[in-house]
Amino acid sequence: MEPRVLTNEVKGEGSPLVLLPGGLTGWVSWASYADSLASRWQTVRVQPIHNELGSSGERGEAGYTAAIERDSLLMTLDDLGIGTADFVGWSGGGRALIEFALAYPERVRTLTLVEPAAYWILDGLGEPDPEVAHLNRFFHGLAGQDVSEDDLAEFCQLAGLASSADKARDNAHWASWVPHRMALSWGSEQADRPERSVDDLAGVSCPVLLVHGNLTADWLKRVVAVLDERLPDTRVLELPGDHACHLENPDAFPAELERHLVR
Template sequence: MSIRNSRVAVGDLCFEVNETGDPAHETILFLHGSGPGATGRSNWERILTDLGDRFHCVAPDMIGFGDSSHPVDPPQGMSAFNDLRADALLGLLDELGLGRVHVVGNSMGGQLALLMTLAAPERIGKLLLMGSGGAPTTSVSPGLAHLREFYADPTADSLRGLLTEFVDDLEPLTGTIDAVVADRMTYVVRDDVARSHRASFNPHAPRRVFTEAELATIPHPTLVVHGREDRIIPLEASFYFADNLPNANLFVLAHCGHWTQIEHREKFESLLERFIAGVL
């Protein structure tokens, strides 16, 4: 199934939207993570094409990523920038005429899914958090440090090295990694993309952590998914979410890093479909 692309304005901002499936079906909103050059398509392309015959799948580039808007004077720090992103995503649902959607969030996308749910719980059906950030972990992994400081050496070799940190077993994914590097470098070299990355990872800005009290107010059915060998976000982060979201289940995949949907695509799709169907 081919992916449809469109430009959707939300106030002064504009989203690049990747979409498959019939809007009359249940909608799944896929939110990508924060890697250099990340886009909705590079994170979710195979998922969109595989599930588009059964669901309405929407995967925008987040504000500050890809071909969506890059504010000239962006909020500083992931917390402030994500507040803007989450608000814009709710506006995107309005512009697309979508009342209630299921949300899948990868890494930074998991944080955005939670922010959207806290702000407008009636708009969200089920939540799947995959290697989500926003837990009160104290350590910063070498992979996450590399991601944050990427623009100290924004080269293809550096990006390839970073992306190898995202997976547990590189060998079967070498071709995939090479393709992702080639695609993402077209964005990495852009000044607006670099500006948004530096703003998101401003080291002097405060960090956003979801408190136990906040998470307790989210009754939505939630599936927390994490790769056991994740070297970007520690497994303990997903234990925190599973412990504190009232209706969360946790699924840990063995021999899997930070990219569940790419390393174990068929398992991920099965988990997602069964979760939405209410059998998981």
Template sequence: MGEPVVLVPGGLTGWLSWILHQERLAARYRAIRVQPIHNELGSAGVPGDPEYTAVTERESLRLTLDALGLERPHLVGWSGGGKSALELAMEYPTRLRSLTLVEPAAYWILEQLGDSLDEVAQANTLVHRLFGREVTDDDLAEFLQVAGFVPSADRATSHPNWERWLGHRMALSWQGEAVDHPHRTVKELTNVTCPTLLTKGAQTSPWLKRVVDVLGDRLTDATVTEFDGDHAHHIERIDAFLTALEAHMAHVDGPAHAGTL
């Protein structure tokens, strides 16, 4: 069946975003899609819980790995899923065989470094305003613009994915302060010791790229790769992304890393 690779989705549509990747990886890996709590309950229309934190996300992911008997999987996370994957790697550095982060939403890193980007403040203001309440169509359109999925909010409804996004909009109600600001310091990034692949889109927003570049500079064993596309470049350029991902995982499983696993 091959080595396990666990796919953690972003904060809106959840594990649906990894279906094609799972199908194509399944021939060589034990490919597993996981559904975070906020995706599951948010997509069911449940508003965000005030007790939901970054620790909740991290520990639910760890418990899922435990329940599946996965001691050292390859872990791949996109956006919000990348943020929780990074959190798990910092807390439990020996649990992962490799880490792949697709434009992780770890904006707290930029804030701690004093990168007071207007876009980060705008994104945080928006998602924190949505926490615990009903998310409207206008809220969703604004989020899609800020996240770089559409060029402007007024064009969101004409996007081919609008109807799919609309059905999952309540997942945005779960992204509060306690989720976006884990009790971490930038120095703790050195806790991440497994080989890490970081990816970004050439057309994505500069502030999203900045998170990737900072992580590339500060993680112990990191490689940064850019693909044509935006925040969803791993879907838009799935062939190129999977080629890079499989090369990364194969390199980790090769002789060069045999003594470190």
């Protein structure tokens, strides 16, 4: 598999603001914010390859790596004529943006990372966590496989979207998650573990807004805490809610994002 220009949607005018989604539902998660943000920024929603192909029912390919994800974003910016931009990433999108900012710092004005799923950071610190180890075994075990609704329910629990697998099905968003479940089959070890060390994080020199929910999984809070410790220029925002806290706070999150961008 080779990197390629990503499916994208551009709205509004002004300074570019690029939105990267999480690993399940993809760019639909940013649709409502893209509309409102486009009144002030040139808002760009991108659909990563794993979201596009997974949501269409295709199994993950072994050749899909963090480098392909990173360089596909670069090709997309070049195709759109965007030199430097502000970037917002949720979950897997946040993990991808850390890698992008390390590889191409000159293209990044600011970062906003909402609970980035960069659990490689905890492994790199030598902090064994049973929950993270379970997540690794589960997620990597789905690579290239058919993903069942039971698998999806367990993912929702591990990712902090539900307090238990049983309760995941009671979530108001369950029906919208189900059609995208095959995107989880793209989460191979090569895709979610860039060849980086924790010391490399100091290379992210741009201003970074780190966001987490007060009810989210402890390991995700720990990732945010480590990034706050290691990155040179950060601010941490805690919002009420879980792994989707930015979506659960449609007034507070855009206000804080705007504060960060105009800083």
